[in-house]
Amino acid sequence: FLKTIDENMQKIIKEHVKEQVKVQVSKILPKIEQTVNEQLEAEVLTRNLYKALVDAYKSDKTILDTCGDIVTLKRRRDDDADKDEEPSAGSDRGSKRRREGKEPESGSAPKEKATRSVGKSTQGSKSRQTSASESATVEEP
Template sequence: IQTDQLQDSLQRENDEFLRNIDENMKTVLKGLVKTQVKEQVSRILPRVEESVKATLEAEASASTPSEKATKGAGGSTKRTQSRQQSASESAHAEEPVQTT
């Protein structure tokens, strides 16, 4: 009976130890992934900004004077936001997150 109790006690300690190891590994991996994502965003963001700027400049130079007058300051906002989102998504797809 004492042997069974000792074995149960040791098994509980072992299980708790393994749970702690698992939690610590998950915490470390989350931190690594977060750091990698930040680094990748820092690398990708300038390219996205350049792409958006080039698109806006191309739109501005391609539109006629009457279009410029009717569009006003915020006329192409939705198209621009859509392009920004698209550029962001494609840039994100170009560089997958490495979890190792």
């Protein structure tokens, strides 16, 4: 008789424990799912951001490579144009000498100063450089 009561009590306790576990799991499981989903979303977001960063880097590199080619072509054109210019028309000659550390030998000092100030910008039209050097020469005594 005691054995039957003991078995029945164990069955009741097991059923009660099962019910309590189900209740606790039903409370905890949504929190676990939410946490796992948040972590998964964060991981997906991190991967997407990394992929976007890599794509942006590749795009920038492609653009810079393309621009570098264009700048190289532009420099070659400018160099070819400089070769075709007359020596007196180009203000780059003085800047090249200054870069090498040699000063051009000229009788008028103000003209050198004007050439230096204009020669700093190697790009621009010839007419602007010529008119600027003429006006600078006229203004100085």
